[in-house]
Amino acid sequence: MWIGTACGVARYAGGVLEKHPTAGRLANAFVTSIAFHEPTGDVWVGTLTGLTRYSAGRRIDYNQVNSGLINDVIYGVAASRTAIWVATAAGCGRYDLARDEWTLFDRSNSPMPEVTLNGVSATEDRVAVAVFGGGVLEYRNSTGRWRRFLDPDGDRVTDLLSDDGLIHDVVNVAVHDESGRLWAGTRFGLSCFDGGRWRSFRSFDSPLACERVTSLIARGRFVWIGTDEGLYTTDGTRWIVYRRWPAERDRASTPGPEDSLAQHIALPASFPEGPINDIAFDGSDIWVATDSGLAHGRTIWALDLTETPAVVSSQRSPSTRADRLTPIQAIPLRRYSDPYGRFYECLPPTAKRPHVISPPVVRERVKLGFLSPAGGARDAHLAREMLDGIRLALEEVNEAGGYKGVPFELVVRGERGLWGATAANEIVSLALEDGVVALFGPVDGASAQAAAQLAGRLRLPVVNTAATDPGLTELGDPWLVRNMPDDRQQAYALAHHVYNECVIELVAGMRSDDRFGYLGLAAFREASDRLGHPLRLSLRWVAGQESFAEAINQIAVSAVGGLVLWGPADDAAKIVRQVRARGLPVRIFGCDRLASEAFLRSAGKAAEGVTAVATYDPGSTDTLAASFREAFSRRWAYQPGTFAVHAYDGARMLLDCIRRAGPQAALIRDELAGQTDYRGAAGAVTFDTTLNAVGGLYVAQVTGGMFTCRAVDLVVMPANNAVRVLDRELARYAFAPPREPGLHSRRQDYNVGCFWPLDGWGRRALLGAELAVSEDAVLHPAAPPISLHAHDARADWGTQCAALVDLVREDEVLAILGPSDGPIGSLLPALAARISVPIVALGQGTVPSSGGDSARWFSAPPPGGLPHEAAGLLEKTLGRPTASDQALGAGYAAARFVIRAIRGGATSRAGLAESLRSTGRYGTPKGAGRSTGGRDEHERTQQ
Numbered sequence: 001m002w003i004g005t006a007c008g009v010a011r012y013a014g015g016v017l018e019k020h021p022t023a024g025r026l027a028n029a030f031v032t033s034i035a036f037h038e039p040t041g042d043v044w045v046g047t048l049t050g051l052t053r054y055s056a057g058r059r060i061d062y063n064q065v066n067s068g069l070i071n072d073v074i075y076g077v078a079a080s081r082t083a084i085w086v087a088t089a090a091g092c093g094r095y096d097l098a099r100d101e102w103t104l105f106d107r108s109n110s111p112m113p114e115v116t117l118n119g120v121s122a123t124e125d126r127v128a129v130a131v132f133g134g135g136v137l138e139y140r141n142s143t144g145r146w147r148r149f150l151d152p153d154g155d156r157v158t159d160l161l162s163d164d165g166l167i168h169d170v171v172n173v174a175v176h177d178e179s180g181r182l183w184a185g186t187r188f189g190l191s192c193f194d195g196g197r198w199r200s201f202r203s204f205d206s207p208l209a210c211e212r213v214t215s216l217i218a219r220g221r222f223v224w225i226g227t228d229e230g231l232y233t234t235d236g237t238r239w240i241v242y243r244r245w246p247a248e249r250d251r252a253s254t255p256g257p258e259d260s261l262a263q264h265i266a267l268p269a270s271f272p273e274g275p276i277n278d279i280a281f282d283g284s285d286i287w288v289a290t291d292s293g294l295a296h297g298r299t300i301w302a303l304d305l306t307e308t309p310a311v312v313s314s315q316r317s318p319s320t321r322a323d324r325l326t327p328i329q330a331i332p333l334r335r336y337s338d339p340y341g342r343f344y345e346c347l348p349p350t351a352k353r354p355h356v357i358s359p360p361v362v363r364e365r366v367k368l369g370f371l372s373p374a375g376g377a378r379d380a381h382l383a384r385e386m387l388d389g390i391r392l393a394l395e396e397v398n399e400a401g402g403y404k405g406v407p408f409e410l411v412v413r414g415e416r417g418l419w420g421a422t423a424a425n426e427i428v429s430l431a432l433e434d435g436v437v438a439l440f441g442p443v444d445g446a447s448a449q450a451a452a453q454l455a456g457r458l459r460l461p462v463v464n465t466a467a468t469d470p471g472l473t474e475l476g477d478p479w480l481v482r483n484m485p486d487d488r489q490q491a492y493a494l495a496h497h498v499y500n501e502c503v504i505e506l507v508a509g510m511r512s513d514d515r516f517g518y519l520g521l522a523a524f525r526e527a528s529d530r531l532g533h534p535l536r537l538s539l540r541w542v543a544g545q546e547s548f549a550e551a552i553n554q555i556a557v558s559a560v561g562g563l564v565l566w567g568p569a570d571d572a573a574k575i576v577r578q579v580r581a582r583g584l585p586v587r588i589f590g591c592d593r594l595a596s597e598a599f600l601r602s603a604g605k606a607a608e609g610v611t612a613v614a615t616y617d618p619g620s621t622d623t624l625a626a627s628f629r630e631a632f633s634r635r636w637a638y639q640p641g642t643f644a645v646h647a648y649d650g651a652r653m654l655l656d657c658i659r660r661a662g663p664q665a666a667l668i669r670d671e672l673a674g675q676t677d678y679r680g681a682a683g684a685v686t687f688d689t690t691l692n693a694v695g696g697l698y699v700a701q702v703t704g705g706m707f708t709c710r711a712v713d714l715v716v717m718p719a720n721n722a723v724r725v726l727d728r729e730l731a732r733y734a735f736a737p738p739r740e741p742g743l744h745s746r747r748q749d750y751n752v753g754c755f756w757p758l759d760g761w762g763r764r765a766l767l768g769a770e771l772a773v774s775e776d777a778v779l780h781p782a783a784p785p786i787s788l789h790a791h792d793a794r795a796d797w798g799t800q801c802a803a804l805v806d807l808v809r810e811d812e813v814l815a816i817l818g819p820s821d822g823p824i825g826s827l828l829p830a831l832a833a834r835i836s837v838p839i840v841a842l843g844q845g846t847v848p849s850s851g852g853d854s855a856r857w858f859s860a861p862p863p864g865g866l867p868h869e870a871a872g873l874l875e876k877t878l879g880r881p882t883a884s885d886q887a888l889g890a891g892y893a894a895a896r897f898v899i900r901a902i903r904g905g906a907t908s909r910a911g912l913a914e915s916l917r918s919t920g921r922y923g924t925p926k927g928a929g930r931s932t933g934g935r936d937e938h939e940r941t942q943q
Contacts, residue, residue: 001282002043003294009045012296014576030432032457033490035077035084040097044084046074048428048457051086062095068102069093073424073454076119078127080141085127087117089424089450092129092137111148112137116424116446116453118545121175121216128182131470132453135166135183136174149184149193159188159200167191167200170474177218181236185213185758188343190225192236199236205237207262208232217279224286225499226276231267231288242267271295332890335900341472353431366402366410366663368654369436371426371447372703375413378543378568379443379599383641386466389410389647390440396631397655403663407657411436415447431458437663438654439649441480445469445515455479459667464769465650466643468592469519471693481672481691483653484615484646484682487523490592493697493712494564494613498589504562508537508586509557510575512567513672520591521567536560541571548578556584565590573602580606587611593698596641607702614700616642616682617709628681641896642682649653649680683711750902752895753813754790754806756824756842761887765842766790768891769817770829776899786899789813793824810834814902814912815840817894822861829858838913840898842890859916861897 001012002020007018010030024870033046043054050063050072062069071090078085084095091106106115113134121128127139135150152165152460152888159167170187177183182193189202189211203211208227215226225232231242238260274291281287286329288295329757370390372383390410398407411434413426423442427450430436439455441448448467455462462480464472464873470488473480498504509524511517516539525535536558539551552575563579565572572594593599595614618629618639628648632640640648657671677686678693685693698709733936754769756762766788773786789811791803804827807813818828820841828839899914906915 004034035079037079042451070104073355078120080122085120087120110146126176130171132176135169173216175216175218185216194913228275271859367436370412370432371415371437371442385644386647390651391643393651424450434918452480459665463650463654465646473690483650487520490613491523491527499531505563506560509535509564510539510562513542517567562587569599577601577606603797611701614698625681645682668838749785751813753807755818757794758792764887765891768888772895861893
């Protein structure tokens with residue numbers, strides 16, 4: 001039995017446990033995973049700085065320099081008969097043993113939503129990859145294809161439906177059992193997929209006492225489950241629970257409600273405490289690794305596996321509250337229905353006790369780490385502000401005596417890679433080589449995510465003062481604290497100001513082509529949807545772009561009243577200048593990076609009237625803020641910005657914790673996690689149960705060449721009922737194979753759906769559509785007929801969603817005609833993105849942006865109205881003029897647009913969507929846009 005530790009490799013053989021003689025010559029002493037290849041007897045050891053192979057007495061090291069290894073920071077190693085699979089901080093690698101070659105998998109050749117992985121497991125045909133915050137990926141060797149599994153709710157705060165799919169996207173480990181079932185251990189429970197249905201297990205509906213699953217191993221049809229608070233085994237129906245019961249508890253006592261679900265076996269008092277990190281078998285012997293030590297025993301099957309025990313149903317006690325510090329608008333279903341489960345209601349167990357407590361070792365200096373982007377990076381100037389803020393805090397604390405007379409020192413390493421590719425390597429070096437006791441999070445969101453994952457493994461507290469990715473603190477480990485509001489909070493505050501205070505109906509969004517812009521505008525889009533104002537346009541620009549004429553043309557045509565910019569200040573300033581030069585009557589809003597002196601300098605007079613959300617008021621008269629500005633400008637000879645003040649506050653908060661608890665990682669983590677609020681130079685914030693700062697938001701408007709800030713409270717946002725209820729209705733058909741309409745044996749016609757309110761205007765529009773169908777029947781008497789299926793959309797969200805799903809699944813419509821404005825206009829693109837059905841707009845709206853690739857399925861007819869002959873016929877029938885009736889013209893034009901495409905040979909939904917896009921008002925000429933590789937396909941790049 002091979003055992004990996006933070007100090008090398010040990011081996012147990014013949015009843016003797018000893019340190020392996022080559023342990024000191026590993027790629028790194030910090031071992032993260034071990035795999036044994038049975039055909040060759042080779043041992044593969046993953047570390048934080050590379051991969052080591054023991055083969056026939058030889059040691060071979062693999063890293064990014066001497067092999068095809070995609071990244072040196074390895075989180076998982078698995079061996080199949082023909083290959084070795086490696087999960088790293090930058091993607092997945094497969095080493096073909098026979099060919100001696102590497103194959104790398106990342107976003108470019110797999111459906112990998114994030115490249116930072118948690119682990120990998122392999123059988124002869126199937127490979128399961130646990131993605132850090134991105135669900136599970138399954139690879140089939142027999143087909144060479146990937147399959148991705150995500151939480152269908154699309155929300156990290158609540159779980160809408162029981163057993164609808166993966167319970168949560170934060171997956172720690174994934175394995176297959178001998179029957180091919182996929183098991184996924186997540187931050188909030190266990191999920192199992194049998195190829196057709198999902199089943200989830202949580203503390204309120206299964207014997208799991210702790211929902212944070214940290215390890216899994218399959219044995220036959222059973223899986224063994226390690227959590228933060230116990231060991232379990234199950235086949236999905238029968239359970240055995242191994243736990244250290246309190247001393248006063250008698251195993252023979254009458255079972256309580258929790259005991260009625262499974263057979264319980266008490267673990268000995270010597271069983272090491274702490275989260276279970278790994279489980280392994282050697283014959284019938286079981287080995288369990290925890291933070292406190294190693295346990296070895298013989299498996300005991302006390303449960304009669306020939307019978308299925310009667311399982312007593314367990315009803316979840318209604319939650320009396322979502323956590324009082326969690327922003328209420330972050331609970332998207334609160335106004336519609338009670339979700340199946342709520343996450344982040346309390347601190348995880350690992351935040352309530354340290355993993356390892358040892359006396360702090362006080363050296364000559366207490367070192368803190370900082371990861372800085374390269375000098376030429378776009379964020380380099382922001383990192384400089386952060387460094388100056390941190391250094392000012394360190395100087396002040398050192399002048400006050402440091403930690404018991406020992407000074408603090410800041411160790412800075414450069415970040416050179418993209419999307420966190422080398423950030424993980426540098427963070428490991430800061431922790432293991434430089435000996436830092438805590439880390440300040442980097443500016444880049446991907447690098448910050450790499451820091452968040454490594455924080456728990458390295459037992460390294462991280463204080464994030466810059467990256468605003470909302471999911472950063474929702475990844476399940478309490479070693480990371482953020483002291484500034486995230487993109488979600490900023491987007492909610494800005495959307496409230498735009499739609500409710502400024503009363504702007506139509507808004508376009510434009511963002512930078514990077515992670516910051518993508519996540520930020522996505523948060524604003526969600527807030528817009530919840531307020532009933534879906535973005536009319538969603539555009540993006542590339543770094544360093546100079547001309548934005550094409551984007552401005554689209555904004556002008558769309559007739560929007562507002563434009564929201566999410567990206568770097570210099571690019572946003574160029575857009576503002578060009579919009580002003582064009583004379584467009586639109587109000588301009590932006591993210592917090594626009595609330596800066598850099599934006600004012602670059603935009604000049606064009607900045608007047610621009611409004612941005614801000615997380616710092618530079619004109620605050622608060623005593624702490626004023627003294628900080630004076631000290632900072634005196635020390636560095638320039639005025640501090642947002643990044644400087646948050647870095648200063650984060651550094652003072654961390655330093656104060658170290659001075660109280662001592663320079664020991666677990667104690668620092670406990671001190672940080674125990675804070676419920678903090679008041680610094682940027683103002684007062686509170687911390688929710690994800691250790692994310694809540695509050696401290698402002699609306700800043702340029703007046704007289706300067707930003708004037710007004711404090712705002714987090715506003716209550718309506719639930720996104722349309723999309724959420726639509727998801728619930730789609731769940732009815734979740735496991736039914738999709739039927740592609742066309743010429744079926746049981747039906748020889750084509751159906752087109754009509755979905756709008758059938759009021760006076762709507763009835764006239766339907767009459768126009770029926771006229772187009774009647775004309776087609778005369779022109780093509782021998783062709784399969786085209787039929788309209790109309791639905792009155794004057795109903796509540798639930799009825800509307802159910803009717804839409806029935807139109808697609810039951811009536812098998814090829815396309816749906818509907819409005820592009822109002823509540824229905826936000827619902828139809830959501831349907832298009834989920835079921836892939838073409839949507840044709842009534843009238844001349846603009847492309848909605850509800851997310852995903854809905855723009856591919858959305859189109860509108862070219863300008864036009866009723867033909868002269870049709871208008872004359874209707875005038876005779878109705879006894880009134882019809883040529884100028886916009887409703888009749890809109891219905892006729894939309895229906896005729898679809899009919900022509902069908903008669904032209906587009907008899908499948910995909911083919912019809914392509915035909916409509918190529919001939920309609922929203923058709924994009926080939927080569928005019930640039931794809932984002934599956935991410936936000938509805939956004940068009942302006943170059």
